Amino acid sequence: MVDWSSLETVFLDMDGTLLDLHFDNHFWLEHLPARYAEHYDLHPQEAKDRLIPMIMAERGSLNWYCTDYWSERLSLDITGLKAEVGDRIGYRPHVTDFLDALRASGLRSVIVTNCHPAPLALKLRRTGLEARVDDIVSSHQLGKPKEDPEFWQDLQGLAPYRAETTLMVDDSFPVLESARSAGIAQCLAVLAPDSQQQARARHPEIPCIHHFDEILPALRKRSPLPSGR
Template sequence: MVNWSALETVFLDMDGTLLDLHFDTHFWLEHLPRRYADHYNLSPEEARDHVVPMIMAEHGSLNWYCTDYWSERLALDITGLKAEVGDRIGYRPHVTEFLDALRASGLRSVIVTNCHPDPLRLKLERTGLNQRVDDIVSSHQLGKAKENPGFWQDLHQLAPYNASTTLMVDDSFSVLESARDAGISQCLAILAPDSQQATRDHHPDIPGIHHFDEIIPDLRLRRPLPSGQ
């Protein structure tokens, strides 16, 4: 499923890959419409019917992930509202064990996320995730979402990498397809990103796992690339 011996760098998505996507699902589909209803004196149904289609219309764009954009569009403090339900932020199963094994293997680990820097800080405060990886890059630093083909070229500015020795792990098939098209040699899908939702079907061309315990044993057996590779 993963050829660990052929790798130098592992790019990791955050939400739905390392952290339970339930926090974000609950916020955008439940908490935000409810607080929007409170603010504008609407029924929960009216608020949801107004807010959710507006959000979905931006799917895949940088705006989709941008708290500044939604704070202005909805005239609400999105980061503040996210903090209200911050107790829902948490790791997916076996993630800390996987990250420890990744570090022990000698591979370079970089979180590559579409998360805006403001909620990113909130999530790092809650989890200490930044202490478990070598680097973190937000797509907002580059002005392009990971779904954008140009993102992967620009990523070299902040996290130089050799595409032929890099693995990308993500719960988004569209992101994985973008990474694959950019030449990243190995891609792996997460099929159970949200602890409160049903698991997803496999991608026809990209291998997938439900949880990291499926690949930790092979990672621990990794033999590094020969010197000079």
């Protein structure tokens, strides 16, 4: 499923890959519509009927992920509202074991996320995730989402890598397809990003897992890279 022996770098998505996507799904589909209804004195269903199409229209763009964009467009403090349900932020199963095994293997681990810096900071405060990886890059630093094929070339400026020795792990099929098109040698899809929802169907071409325990044994057998990698 993964050829660990050929790798130097592992790029990791955050939401839905390392962290439970339930937090984000609950916020955008339940909490935000409820607070939007309160703010604008709307029936809850009317609020959803207004918000969901508005949000979905931005899917795949940087605006889809941009807290500043939605705060301005909705005249609401999106980061503040996210903090109201911050207790729902948490790791997916087996993630800390997987990250510990990555570190022990000597592989370089970099979170590559579309998450905006403001909610990213909230999630890091809640999880301490930054201490478990070598680096974190937000697509907002590059001005384009991971779905954009040009993202991967621009990423070289912040997290230099060799595509032929890199693995990308993500729960988004469009992101993984973008990474493959950019020459990333190995891609791996996560099928169960939200602990409160059923797993999705497999991608026809990209290897898939439900949880990291499926690939932990092989990773732990990998010999550490020599120092000075």
